[in-house]
Amino acid sequence: MRRIAIATGIVLVVALFLLIISLVGGISLLPSGNIASTVKGDNIKILVFSKTGAFRHESIKDGIAALRKLATEHHVSADFTEDASLFNDRQLAQYKAVVFLMTSGNILNDRQKRAFERYIEHGGGYAGVHSASDTEYNWPWYGKLVGAYFLSHPHIAQATINVSDTTHVSTSMLPAHWTRVDEWYNFRSNPRANVHVLLTLDETSYQGGTMGHDHPVAWYHTIDHGRAWYTALGHTTESYREPLFLEHLWGGIMYAAGQKP
Numbered sequence: 723m724r725r726i727a728i729a730t731g732i733v734l735v736v737a738l739f740l741l742i743i744s745l746v747g748g749i750s751l752l753p754s755g756n757i758a759s760t761v762k763g764d765n766i767k768i769l770v771f772s773k774t775g776a777f778r779h780e781s782i783k784d785g786i787a788a789l790r791k792l793a794t795e796h797h798v799s800a801d802f803t804e805d806a807s808l809f810n811d812r813q814l815a816q817y818k819a820v821v822f823l824m825t826s827g828n829i830l831n832d833r834q835k836r837a838f839e840r841y842i843e844h845g846g847g848y849a850g851v852h853s854a855s856d857t858e859y860n861w862p863w864y865g866k867l868v869g870a871y872f873l874s875h876p877h878i879a880q881a882t883i884n885v886s887d888t889t890h891v892s893t894s895m896l897p898a899h900w901t902r903v904d905e906w907y908n909f910r911s912n913p914r915a916n917v918h919v920l921l922t923l924d925e926t927s928y929q930g931g932t933m934g935h936d937h938p939v940a941w942y943h944t945i946d947h948g949r950a951w952y953t954a955l956g957h958t959t960e961s962y963r964e965p966l967f968l969e970h971l972w973g974g975i976m977y978a979a980g981q982k983p
């Protein structure tokens with residue numbers, strides 16, 4: 723009986739010790755595979771894809787460097803690649819969002835396209851930057867995902883952006899009228915009917931706009947069970963050293979990843 727009592731006491735002490743560790747360490751002792759962490763952002767992983775099949779921006783390297791830094795600062799895991807073979811069900815499943823960083827032209831084969839469609843259908847996120855709208859013109863589903871295809875642009879110039887939504891995580895930090903230098907895209911169609919517009923261009927503030935008084939340049943929407951966010955900004959190397967643009971960009975990626983502010 724004494725041995726039983728001692729064994730029972732040891733079990734109780736061990737159980738109490740584990741309970742104290744779980745409370746102090748902030749770890750919930752759930753079944754294997756369901757350990758919940760109190761460290762915000764530890765479970766966020768994104769894929770930054772910068773493959774080009776047509777024009778290649780020199781600022782891609784600057785975008786990659788900026789996103790590496792932002793991911794580190796925000797405790798987000800990020801993979802960077804131009805390897806389209808990662809677009810398969812197993813690989814994509816690990817990411818909260820896929821960023822098309824200044825992609826262009828035809829970059830995925832039919833099998834990879836279907837895998838990406840399934841990824842979005844199952845709740846994945848997409849963030850498109852600048853020439854992501856100059857990508858996969860012959861893939862109608864992608865056209866719906868990105869929102870609008872690129873048509874043309876004038877020379878790099880200073881222009882004024884009007885903030886249409888001051889509450890979104892990618893625009894809440896911006897001034898109501900944001901003046902900056904970039905390459906300003908005209909689009910083949912106005913996406914407004916199918917997306918929620920975040921930013922519009924004031925075509926009176928520069929030369930070369932072709933869309934008139936309603937010229938969206940950033941927007942978001944849901945598609946299937948997934949999320950899509952796009953910004954036409956980000957052509958120049960200087961953009962990736964510009965604090966407001968980087969906040970705008972990171973906010974959009976976090977929206978795509980399903981993170982609330």
